[in-house]
Amino acid sequence: xxxxxxxxxxxxxxxxxxxxxFLGAAYGFLMKSRGFGVGWTAIISAxxxxxxxxxxGVKLLTSxxxxxxxxxxxxxxxARHSFYGISMLEKYKGIKKLKAFLIFGLVDxxxxxxxxxxxxxxxxxxxxxxxxxxxxxTYWIVACIIGNLIRNLFTFDTKGLxxxxxxxxxxxxxxxxxxxxxxxxxxxxxxxxxxxxIIFGQNRFIIPAMILMIASLIFFKPHIxxxxxxxx
Amino acid sequence: MPLTPVEVxxxxxxxxxxxxxxxxxxxxxxxxxxxxxxxxTYLGKTLPYAVMGFLVIYCLKGxxxxxxxxxxxxxxxxxxxxxxxxxxxxxxxxxxxGTIIYMLLSRLVFV
Numbered sequence: 100x101x102x103x104x105x106x107x108x109x110x111x112x113x114x115x116x117x118x119x120x121f122l123g124a125a126y127g128f129l130m131k132s133r134g135f136g137v138g139w140t141a142i143i144s145a146x147x148x149x150x151x152x153x154x155x156g157v158k159l160l161t162s163x164x165x166x167x168x169x170x171x172x173x174x175x176x177x178a179r180h181s182f183y184g185i186s187m188l189e190k191y192k193g194i195k196k197l198k199a200f201l202i203f204g205l206v207d208x209x210x211x212x213x214x215x216x217x218x219x220x221x222x223x224x225x226x227x228x229x230x231x232x233x234x235x236x237t238y239w240i241v242a243c244i245i246g247n248l249i250r251n252l253f254t255f256d257t258k259g260l261x262x263x264x265x266x267x268x269x270x271x272x273x274x275x276x277x278x279x280x281x282x283x284x285x286x287x288x289x290x291x292x293x294x295x296x297i298i299f300g301q302n303r304f305i306i307p308a309m310i311l312m313i314a315s316l317i318f319f320k321p322h323i324x325x326x327x328x329x330x331x
Numbered sequence: 332m333p334l335t336p337v338e339v340x341x342x343x344x345x346x347x348x349x350x351x352x353x354x355x356x357x358x359x360x361x362x363x364x365x366x367x368x369x370x371x372t373y374l375g376k377t378l379p380y381a382v383m384g385f386l387v388i389y390c391l392k393g394x395x396x397x398x399x400x401x402x403x404x405x406x407x408x409x410x411x412x413x414x415x416x417x418x419x420x421x422x423x424x425x426x427x428x429g430t431i432i433y434m435l436l437s438r439l440v441f442v
C-alpha cells in the first residue's frame with residue numbers, strides 16, 4: 100500500500116488542522132486589516148512559516164524599517180526551534196530525499212508529532228515524517244489565505260478555539276510523562292519556564308527559560324543518566 | 332509612514348533568514364557523517380521532554396492568575412484533560428473534549 104504513511108500521518112494532524120485553521124485565519128484577517136493582501140499573506144505564510152513570528156512580524160511590517168532588528172527578533176522568538184533540531188538529529192538521520200523540507204517545516208506541532216509518535220514497523224519513516232510536515236504546512240498556508248480573503252470571517256463565535264493547540268501539547272506532555280520512568284527532564288522544562296515567566300514576564304521569558312533548561316539538564320546529567328542505567 | 336514594498340520584502344527576507352537559521356543550525360553543525368558530541372546526544376534525548384513542558388507553559392503564558400477570571404477556565408480544562416486522558420487514553424477525546432470544556436467555561440461560567 101503506497102499511501103499507508105499518509106493514512107498513518109493524517110489522523111494525528113487533525114488537532115493541528117483545527118488549531119491552525121483558527122490561528123492562521125486570524126493571522127490572514129489581521130494582515131488584511133493592516134493593508135496586506137492575499138499575495139503578501141501567502142508569501143509570508145509559505146516562507147516564514149512560524150505562527151508566533153508571523154504575528155510579531157505584523158508589528159515589524161507596520162513600524163519603522165529596521166531589518167537588523169527584524170532578524171534579531173526572529174532569532175529570539177524562534178530560538179526554541181533549534182531545540183527541536185537537536186532532538187530530531189537522530190530521528191531524521193539517514194533520510195535522503197526531502198530532509199531539507201523536514202527541517203524547513205520543523206514547527207512546534209510537527210516536532211511534537213514526529214518526535215513522540217511511535218511508528219509501526221512497516222511504515223517508511225521518511226515518508227511518514229514528510230506527510231506530517233507537509234500536511235501541517237498546507238493547513239497553515241490555506242488557513243492564512245482563507246482568513247485574508249473571506250470577509251466577515253469572525254461573525255461566528257470562535258472565542259476559545261485556539262485552546263485546541265494548548266490541549267494538543269498538554270496531551271503529548273502527559274503521554275511522554277507516562278512513557279518515562281524518570282520525570283526529571285519534564286519537570287526541568289516545566290519549572291524553568293514557570294520561573295522565567297514569573298521573573299521576566301511573557302514577552303521576555305523564552306531565552307532565559309531555554310538557558311535555564313540547558314543549564315539544569317547539564318547540572319542533573321549524572322542524576323538522569325544514573326536513573327536511566329538503573330532502568331536498563 | 333508605511334513601509335515601501337521593497338522594505339516589506341527585505342523585512343520578510345530577514346524573518347525567513349532568522350527562522351531558517353534556528354531550524355537548520357543543529358543539522359548544519361552536526362551533519363550525519365560527523366560524530367555528534369556526547370553532550371549534544373544527551374540533550375537530544377532529554378530536551379524533548381523538557382521542551383514539551385516549556386510548550387505547555389508557552390501556550391498558557393498570557394493567562395492572568397491575579398485578574399478575573401483568575402485562570403479558572405484554563406485550570407478547569409487542564410484538570411479535565413488530565414483526568415479524561417488518564418482514564419480513557421483517547422487523544423482526540425482529550426484534546427477536543429478539553430477544548431469544548433474551555434470554550435463553554437470561558438463563555439458561560441467565567442465571563
